[in-house]
Amino acid sequence: MAQIASITLLHNDDARPIIEAILADNPGVRVLNMPGAVKLDRDDELVINRASVEERLGRSWEPQEIQLVLISMAGNLDEDDDHFTLSWKH
């Protein structure tokens, strides 16, 4: 069975550009809508790119800002200035 990298975000305006960036940058991502929240799953790895979020948001954005809309996640986290990655790869 594939290992699932996953992130759950608030379903609100602040999170929308991040959700859109995830959908664009992660082929094969699966979406589970729940009241108030959205869970995004992908086999092995899921990436949030700073540049993709900024493009949609129209301002500069730091990956740490994700904390304001984050509900849950699964996978080993690697966070840096330009990305926020959840992965089971080694």
Place this chain on the structure above:
Amino acid sequence: MAPKKLGLKQRYAHMTRGLDWETSYQPMDAVYPFDSFEGIKIKDWSAWEDPFRLTMDAYWKFQGEKERKLYAVLDAFAQNNGQTGISDARYANVLKLFLTGVSPLEYQAHRGFAFAGRHLRGVGPRVACQMQSLDELRHVQTQIHTISHYNKYFDGISEFRHMHDRVWYLSVPKSFFDDARSAGPFEYMIAIGFAFEYVLTNLLFVPFMSGAAYNGDMSTVTFGFSAQSDESRHMTLGIEVIKFLLEQHPDNLPIVQKWVDKWFWRGHRVLGLVAMMMDYMLPKPVMSWKEAWEIYFTEAGGSLFTDLARYGLKVPKYADVATAEAEHISHQNWAIFYQYTHAAGFHTWMPDKAHLDWLSEKYPNTFDKYYRPRWEMWAEMEKQGKRFYNNALPQLCQTCQIPMGYTEPGDPTTIAFRCSEVDGETYHFCSDGCKDIFDGEPEKYAQSWLPVHQIFQGNCGGATVPDVLNWYRMNVGADNMDYVGSPDEKLWNEWHAGKVRDAV
């Protein structure tokens, strides 16, 4: 030229490392007396990683922002009388159970992480534990603030703190945390940081809070998801601690495995209360406990334990039993509370036809066969004026402290009983998981404060049920008994009649 801004990784390194020192007035082992007796071996504390790389300045900034957003919602909810817009007044009962059973655990987590942070000698985990300790304090405060609004209208809320230390079923979550906090700092980190936060907390906060949103409780979903944003950090700390311990020394593996087995089972038993909240207490259910278990344990836990297998760590013992129990646990718990509604600080009810049909659909293997007929019989007895109460005090499991109402694995018509004998005394258990935990530390669990034993020993206000309820500070006739006929129901019907009148 202006100096170049440091990157996130460099900033984090500068602000968390090199801040501690080797003590000279006292030996380090005297300053950190608790981080060796558990047998955990640490060779290099600096190998600790905090993937969030959150420094204290960024922490205050983000937490301040989260608080502003949360309190804006709480204000709006109160100003607009949000309590009148929930799906049904039955919903308020999940808040009663949450505030009496879960919120005090947030406070216990606050104290536990303050302790672990003080007693782990590496600076990386100390910083992470300190932030988590503050987060947990924020969680208990925001939960009390949120639910205090409901306390203006609904019963069963005002004595939550007093009740937490006394009421029979609240000893289940309370003793869970007492157990963790009276362990050493490493076991505490595996118990709460790893097993609870990483493996199990999603089951509490994600589908259940989504359920709050679906039932019109904007204030609870907001504190729930606000807390959960901190939980993501806590989960990361939990996974970090287990990797760190397993990487530091091969001798750590059997110790860690034993803790993972123990705390998975302890957590599973406590979360049975949440199973019941999701399947029975949300008037508009969102996701069954079984579905939540599949997503958050089978699928997410599967990915996690596949990853940890490289260290030799195995899936927790009895994970298969817990998964099989996901078909039964919410029903068996609701049956217990229904029978003891006279001694519970929230209301119970038999589900209506639509809700029964939902349960039949969600539990095709078990509900129609084992539970629906019982509910229909009890509903029929209510109609005939013979509502069923269980007036005997139940035998409790010595480990999880839940009444011994669970059934044998693979045989839902036989109650499971296990026992162990220590120093001529017999101790009883609901399951192999609880028996194993006791057998591993009998000197600890032999001292458990079991509510039923305490009542019989005369330590709970008196010998009769009214004496005990009085000692609980239960407002009899308002806090306890069925929803139907309660003051909560009367109030709700008045609000509702008012709305219909205004609309005409």
